[in-house]
Amino acid sequence: MAHSYRLVVSCPDQVGIVSRVSGFIAAQGGSITEANQHSDLATGRFFMRYEIRFASSVDDEILRIAFAPIAETFSMDWAFHDTQRRKRIVLMVSRASHCLVDLLYRWKAGELDCDIPCVISNHEDLRDLVEWHGIDFHHIPVPAADKTHAFEETQQRIEAARADAVVLARYMQILPPSLCERYADRVINIHHSFLPSFAGARPYHQAYERGVKLIGATCHYVTQELDAGPIIEQDVHRISHCHTAQDLVRFGRDIEKTVLARGLRWHLEDRVLIHGNKTVVFA
Amino acid sequence: MAHSYRLVVSCPDQVGIVSRVSGFIAAQGGSITEANQHSDLATGRFFMRYEIRFASSVDDEILRIAFAPIAETFSMDWAFHDTQRRKRIVLMVSRASHCLVDLLYRWKAGELDCDIPCVISNHEDLRDLVEWHGIDFHHIPVPAADKTHAFEETQQRIEAARADAVVLARYMQILPPSLCERYADRVINIHHSFLPSFAGARPYHQAYERGVKLIGATCHYVTQELDAGPIIEQDVHRISHCHTAQDLVRFGRDIEKTVLARGLRWHLEDRVLIHGNKTVVFA
Amino acid sequence: MAHSYRLVVSCPDQVGIVSRVSGFIAAQGGSITEANQHSDLATGRFFMRYEIRFASSVDDEILRIAFAPIAETFSMDWAFHDTQRRKRIVLMVSRASHCLVDLLYRWKAGELDCDIPCVISNHEDLRDLVEWHGIDFHHIPVPAADKTHAFEETQQRIEAARADAVVLARYMQILPPSLCERYADRVINIHHSFLPSFAGARPYHQAYERGVKLIGATCHYVTQELDAGPIIEQDVHRISHCHTAQDLVRFGRDIEKTVLARGLRWHLEDRVLIHGNKTVVFA
Amino acid sequence: MAHSYRLVVSCPDQVGIVSRVSGFIAAQGGSITEANQHSDLATGRFFMRYEIRFASSVDDEILRIAFAPIAETFSMDWAFHDTQRRKRIVLMVSRASHCLVDLLYRWKAGELDCDIPCVISNHEDLRDLVEWHGIDFHHIPVPAADKTHAFEETQQRIEAARADAVVLARYMQILPPSLCERYADRVINIHHSFLPSFAGARPYHQAYERGVKLIGATCHYVTQELDAGPIIEQDVHRISHCHTAQDLVRFGRDIEKTVLARGLRWHLEDRVLIHGNKTVVFA
CATH class of the missing domain: 3.30.70.260 (ACT domain)
Structure with missing residues (x-):
């Protein structure tokens, strides 16, 4: 055979x-x-x-x-x-469902050749969706006052799942350095701006304020420095003065979905090689 | 009539x-x-x-x-x-010819409805090209030690030309505040990056170092704060790990040309309205 | 108020x-x-x-x-x-789920301001998905030998649903002239090619055989002439010799989803005006 | 060395x-x-x-x-x-200058690694431009009544120039079968539509009539069947109902320029391999 x-x-x-x-x-x-x-x-x-x-x-x-x-x-x-050994991918999400819906659709349709042992979220909102796909859902709240226990439990869940990689599909929490280090080169994030522009919080609102004519999204490996890890993929969407910050958020969801899905697919197929703070992508 | x-x-x-x-x-x-x-x-x-x-x-x-x-x-x-009164546009260039060649072609082909009374440059290199098009060429060197006289002469040339607007078609010199103020909302620059990313010098090399997957160019009105004025138009080009910084410069020339030409055309047709640090573009 | x-x-x-x-x-x-x-x-x-x-x-x-x-x-x-009266949209699908998943996600997320009284399909495959969203699912098989009854039942379902418009979200059956006429300017189709190229069957395979370098999808109103109605929206995706016909199908799914979603959204917001065999789209 | x-x-x-x-x-x-x-x-x-x-x-x-x-x-x-032996490229043009201006700029700027022994045209219009670049210009009129002599002279000029390839930079005449055969796989054409849509004459007007939402251009090798040879490169530009057929022509010029320049560059660097009626492009 x-x-x-x-x-x-x-x-x-x-x-x-x-x-x-x-x-x-x-x-x-x-x-x-x-x-x-x-x-x-x-x-x-x-x-x-x-x-x-x-x-x-x-x-x-x-x-x-x-x-x-x-x-x-x-x-x-x-x-x-x-190639017969499918990678095991843990998804982490918060409340926004667009990337999760997209990844689960692609996974079900056979576009993403991986197993998804579980989804971890700091909110309950997406449990139904995840369980409808027959995937375990773990709710691990991350209280602002003390996040230590939450991230310990998170790490235990990831290890119990024998994850090859973790995907932050709009998780909206900053991972602690220990977790970044433990899963170096194996945590994939989607950032909702065209990095290095508008790193940090509320990038679409920053883009709106600056009056740019294109907005973007960036899929990158997570490092300890926020939004500064090796970039896997980026894309953009044209906007104009007609569009409100809310419109930017809506257009952005579409870019985020496709950019993350492409980045993850390439990672699963071992097409992404890290080279210092850059990537070689044999797409 | x-x-x-x-x-x-x-x-x-x-x-x-x-x-x-x-x-x-x-x-x-x-x-x-x-x-x-x-x-x-x-x-x-x-x-x-x-x-x-x-x-x-x-x-x-x-x-x-x-x-x-x-x-x-x-x-x-x-x-x-x-609409019968054509705007008078003074072009300023340094040594790189790509934007100038492109604008002069479009002007000659009737795509840019304006008069070009003269081209000002801090180098002699492009005199032939300009004069072949029947346009006056003024060489005004800008010595690093003292630029005051150069910019005084520049301002005199612009005023003598009765310019409605000035286009920095890769001029590579920072205009003094007095000139920015005198021609507020009427100096159009092409910056060779997707602003606000990589403002300042050598943006393609900055982009190369950061490992972005798309590079861009930005056409904007000049204000006293460097590369921070209202954005008229932007566009991007996809790159990959295969491309050297030199390739980025080459791809970038094409984006710069089209972005500047679009921005200038819209300005000539009174399609760009400035709104604080942003623009409304009725394209 | x-x-x-x-x-x-x-x-x-x-x-x-x-x-x-x-x-x-x-x-x-x-x-x-x-x-x-x-x-x-x-x-x-x-x-x-x-x-x-x-x-x-x-x-x-x-x-x-x-x-x-x-x-x-x-x-x-x-x-x-x-604007307070939401349009009623009947979706029709076959077996491929990508457009349906995408439309239902957007509908649930509030991106599509409409009611979806029911989904009609000639196959049972997507019942679960539809019903999970709390929407009625009608299975109306369309036997090759005699489609008359199927389309009569279809029309009855559409009328019972008091549909303002019908969306063929990869329905893969040709509607009879009577239905086209009854719902003229109100049936929206997604065709999986960049029309007028590759009209008819298996467009991605046609595109692969011709060796084009971009593939596309087209959202249009249905008329009695196949794939010839007024175009609402189109988009494309770059491909290369590396890609198999199967890859084209996969890329195409993403274009189909976004093009159909944009077209439907504009229709719902009364942004599409038909002008002979063309459209004016105030997007 | x-x-x-x-x-x-x-x-x-x-x-x-x-x-x-x-x-x-x-x-x-x-x-x-x-x-x-x-x-x-x-x-x-x-x-x-x-x-x-x-x-x-x-x-x-x-x-x-x-x-x-x-x-x-x-x-x-x-x-x-x-790589030290530069290919010899004969350009053929009619009256439209946009592709010629663009190719000559790129050639002068070192973007196109070739020699251009001469430019052949059926009109006198572009002589000045060509000669300003120090290149021979041959005017060979092509009378509608009898084109035989014109194409004989054309072939002689091409052979005298020891051309490795011929570029039809908007030449607007159909080459005779003998010339197509003599220079099989070595005549590059730019067609002003997104082939296979709108083959033949006045493609922008055809596109305008059909109401498409994107227009394109196609760079391909010439074969005896009109507009049907192996495609090297294509690109598109978004249009809307606002645009007249004349606007389409104007946008199209920009696509034609970049698509032809890319196709020629790849040909010069031996990146294009013909495979039946398709191409493998190692870009």
């Missing part, structure tokens, strides 16, 4: 990497069905992503042991991802 | 404005060929722009005198613009 | 329309909060839409009787729409 | 191609600075493009002889392009 892997590599650039890696794959009987490479001239770093199909089932462990010497030669950060 | 005017009004909103203005125009025998209105709910201010065609020639002065009482009743800021 | 109407007019263009209409509204104590006008030079037809707010409640009937003489003078097609 | 090549390959897909090709390049001391691959699942064809840098100068002939056995093994269509 056919078996597919994704090989993702980043390492210092030098002559011969592609030759060695593609030679290895051919030797293992693998066929490269999609290939992406990028050489960053500014930093001298090389990035690659291969989709590889083997005609019959392959043992992960053997593949990894066989590849390790090549990886060492080139000082690679690397991973083989078995 | 038919004669067209544009009436542009802004005033506090109240019942009856449209009725009174349109009644006045009908009484004068004018036909409204294009009408735009906007009520800003946040500030209670009303904006309108009418294109009016009279079957035969009309005397400006009589029109203005007849309208004055209505304007006073409603505390209007207002103007009748005779 | 404040009361709002929308006045929608189309008539042969001539001097004095705006003056008479705005004078009438001022005389009735109405305040124009949004105004749009368009003079079509090619056909000499004039279109207008006013949003009018009255400080206190107004009797429809009196308003209409008072306006009738003006309407007659100018040979107007016209209507006053009471 | 460093020396760069582009290797472009298409062949039936099979295991081991990348490994063999990259192994060959590494063995020759070449470094792959940009790599693109595509496996077309529908046809089983494989496409690749490598940018290769050698630290010192390399002899073309030796490179080709060394690669030939690999090419034969995999039944490749292939070419090594020396």
Whole structure:
């Protein structure tokens, strides 16, 4: 039975990497069905992503042991991802439902190849919607006075769910540094502005006040510095003087939905490689 | 012979404005060929722009005198613009030619309904191109040590040209406050970023460093605060990790050209009304 | 208590329309909060839409009787729409859920100001989803051999629902001429191509075969000629050689959703005026 | 001294191609600075493009002889392009100058890495502009009664110019089959509609009549069937009921310029691979 892997590599650039890696794959009987490479001239770093199909089932462990010497030669950060193993994604939401409705639709329609073990929210509002999809819903209130316990419980839920990644689908709370660090490069946020413009609170109202002619949304990995992590995807929508701040919020919901869905899909397919505070996206 | 005017009004909103203005125009025998209105709910201010065609020639002065009482009743800021009187636009450039080539092409092709009495530059590079179009070229160097004389000469040239407006088509020098004030609401700049992101110097390099996924350009009126004036138009272009800062500069040239050309065209057609630090654009 | 109407007019263009209409509204104590006008030079037809707010409640009937003489003078097609009376929209779907999920989300979130008395489908698949939203679901199979009875029942359901309009949210059946005629200008369809390209069946596959670089979707009013009615809205999405026909279908779902939602919203707000086989959209 | 090549390959897909090709390049001391691959699942064809840098100068002939056995093994269509050898491009125009002005600006600014031995036109109008850029201008009238001689002279001019490709920058004449065949896959046209919509004459007027909400332009290779060749690039611009057919023409000029410039640039950089009636564009 056919078996597919994704090989993702980043390492210092030098002559011969592609030759060695593609030679290895051919030797293992693998066929490269999609290939992406990028050489960053500014930093001298090389990035690659291969989709590889083997005609019959392959043992992960053997593949990894066989590849390790090549990886060492080139000082690679690397991973083989078995495409049959679906990533486990925990969604976190607050009260606004648009991103959640959108992600659950896509998940149900097969556009997002992942499991969703649970949804965590600081409000009860979206329980019905989540449970209608057959997904567990955990209500963890986050009292302004003391958020410590809430985030401890949150972390326990995430770990109990054996989450590969966490998606903040308009969660509206700032995660504590410990959680950011514990899930570094694995927490995806949607920010409702075209970053770096209008970081922080009420970005649509900031945009309205400034009189910009396009508004946007940004999907990025969460780091300890607010709204400053590596950007995965962005998009914009044209507005005019006719539109109120409320209209901006409404248009923005549509951008947020599509930008987050694209960013998550790419993450699930191992298309996003982090490079310092930037990303390489093999979309 | 038919004669067209544009009436542009802004005033506090109240019942009856449209009725009174349109009644006045009908009484004068004018036909409204294009009408735009906007009520800003946040500030209670009303904006309108009418294109009016009279079957035969009309005397400006009589029109203005007849309208004055209505304007006073409603505390209007207002103007009748005779469409037969072409605005006089002075272009200012540095070394980069892309915006200049684009504006001169459009001007020659009849897309920009204005006269261009002269082009002012702090470098000699673009003299040939300008003079090939039959336009005067003034080279006014701006020495870093003392710019006072340069800007005095600049202001004299602008005044001698009887300029209605000045376009900074990638001029790359900061105008002195006196000039900003003298030509308030009449100096149009193209900034090579999606403001308010990346204000100031080398915006494409800032965008490259931040790892954004779209870059942009902004056409705005110049105020004394750098890159902070009312925005007329903006647009963006998608980029990816493949692109160097140099690629961003190249893509950016295309956005700058179209955004500036659109902004200038709207200004020439009296479609841009300034409202505090924002604009109403009846495009 | 404040009361709002929308006045929608189309008539042969001539001097004095705006003056008479705005004078009438001022005389009735109405305040124009949004105004749009368009003079079509090619056909000499004039279109207008006013949003009018009255400080206190107004009797429809009196308003209409008072306006009738003006309407007659100018040979107007016209209507006053009471904004407090929500339009009744019947949705028709087949098996694909994306447009339905999207419309129901927007309806629930208050983005679509209408009632949805029922959803009609030729399949059972989407019953659960519809009923979860508290909306009636009617399953009317449409057998290939004889569709007459199905469409009779459909028409009865639509009439029983006192529908103001019908939305074909990927219904995938061609309505019979009688139904098209009965609900002329009131049946809205989403076609999954950038019309007039790729009319008819399997448009994404046609687009894939032709090798276009952008795909699109079109929201239009249904007429008896297939995919040829007045276009309300269109949009596109960039694709490349990397994408399979299946990818096109996936991207297309997102365009279809947003294009249909925009078209329906404008229809609900009386922003779409039909002009022969074209539309004037005061968006 | 460093020396760069582009290797472009298409062949039936099979295991081991990348490994063999990259192994060959590494063995020759070449470094792959940009790599693109595509496996077309529908046809089983494989496409690749490598940018290769050698630290010192390399002899073309030796490179080709060394690669030939690999090419034969995999039944490749292939070419090594020396990046130091600039392609020779003949431009053909009629009276409209917008595409020509744009291409000449980009060429002068270094955005288009090619030589332009001459411009051919059926009218005299653009001679000045062309000659100001230091380029030969040939006026070859094309009388409606008999175009044979005109196209013979055209072909002679193209051959005398040793053209690698011909760009129809709004030439407005249909090339004879003999010329299409002689320069198959090397004549690039800009069509002023979003093909396959509105093929043939006066596309903007067709679009205006149909009432579409977006207009477009298409850059494609010329084949004997009119407006039906492989599409390289397309783009669109939003319009509304406000816009006349003349406005569509004006907006269209901007789309035509950017779409043609992009298509030509990709052609010059050997990024466009023809695949039946479609293209693979490694942009």
